[in-house]
Amino acid sequence: MILLSVNHLSKSFGGLKAVSAVNMELRMGELVGLIGPNGAGKTTVFNLLTGVYQPTEGDIALRRQSIVGLKPWQINQRGIARTFQNIRLFNNLTVLENVKIAYHQHASYGIASAILRLPGFYKGEDDMSQKGIELLKIFKLEHKKDELAKNLPYGEQRRLEIARAMAAQPQLLLLDEPAAGMNPQETAELMDMIRWVRQNFDMTILLIEHDMALVMGICERIYVLDYGQIIAEGTPAEIKSNRKVIEAYLGEDISHAHGS
Numbered sequence: 577m578i579l580l581s582v583n584h585l586s587k588s589f590g591g592l593k594a595v596s597a598v599n600m601e602l603r604m605g606e607l608v609g610l611i612g613p614n615g616a617g618k619t620t621v622f623n624l625l626t627g628v629y630q631p632t633e634g635d636i637a638l639r640r641q642s643i644v645g646l647k648p649w650q651i652n653q654r655g656i657a658r659t660f661q662n663i664r665l666f667n668n669l670t671v672l673e674n675v676k677i678a679y680h681q682h683a684s685y686g687i688a689s690a691i692l693r694l695p696g697f698y699k700g701e702d703d704m705s706q707k708g709i710e711l712l713k714i715f716k717l718e719h720k721k722d723e724l725a726k727n728l729p730y731g732e733q734r735r736l737e738i739a740r741a742m743a744a745q746p747q748l749l750l751l752d753e754p755a756a757g758m759n760p761q762e763t764a765e766l767m768d769m770i771r772w773v774r775q776n777f778d779m780t781i782l783l784i785e786h787d788m789a790l791v792m793g794i795c796e797r798i799y800v801l802d803y804g805q806i807i808a809e810g811t812p813a814e815i816k817s818n819r820k821v822i823e824a825y826l827g828e829d830i831s832h833a834h835g836s
């Protein structure tokens with residue numbers, strides 16, 4: 577079943593066509609990569625999918641319903657969550673609070689219970705703490721739950737950002753360079769976590785990544801963007817040997833390519 581369908585999506589900034597007539601389809605439960613050289617338009621696609629930018633042309637449908645024109649928070653409520661190229665956490669909140677904030681959007685208690693501190697509020701809070709701790713366990717952050725987010729090392733901040741995006745219980749998770757700045761050991765751990773999450777939650781994942789070992793290692797399908805256009809789509813094996821892709825990466829051996 578198709579979860580997300582992107583049709584003829586374009587975005588211009590003045591005279592620059594950052595994204596040009598992009599078509600994409602994501603099936604439920606797929607783990608798909610979006611790659612391309614620097615400036616190819618990958619983050620702009622994410623910004624279009626999440627309502628940060630409005631398309632110049634084209635449509636984006638989630639479960640066959642257009643989400644174009646919706647605000648980012650409305651799109652998040654409909655089931656799309658993301659992480660950012662530059663980590664965005666609530667630095668002065670604890671690790672657990674960062675995750676609980678995302679659960680609040682789906683809280684079972686109403687505003688009245690929260691304001692009046694009715695029993696439902698406390699039960700809701702307990703449930704969220706419990707769920708948050710379970711999620712932190714998956715990302716091996718449980719022992720850091722009371723630390724301020726800003727005090728975590730870089731690799732752990734990245735994992736916390738993913739945990740927080742997942743706490744919103746999205747159907748579609750968009751990861752923007754999740755392994756950026758990680759060392760090979762941290763990247764390998766992250767790959768395992770992404771695989772685990774995908775297998776154990778009913779989740780579809782689209783990820784932008786310059787680390788080709790990661791992309792080729794975990795994605796089932798890959799879309800390649802170059803100058804705003806999709807130049808190839810296929811399995812990792814197909815993409816590795818695709819002539820247009822090799823040219824776009826200027827002849828680099830793309831299985832070892834690293835971008836910015």
Ligand SMILES: Nc1ncnc2c1ncn2[C@@H]1O[C@H](COP(=O)(O)OP(=O)(O)OP(=O)(O)O)[C@@H](O)[C@H]1O
Binds near residue numbers: 594614616618835836
């Ligand atoms: N808000 C904006 N205003 C003007 N131009 C923009 C804006 N956002 C992106 N661009 C331009 O659109 C093009 C695509 O940028 P984008 O950040 O989407 O590429 P990318 O593939 O994510 O690159 P990278 O791998 O370097 O992160 C670039 O030429 C960029 O300068």
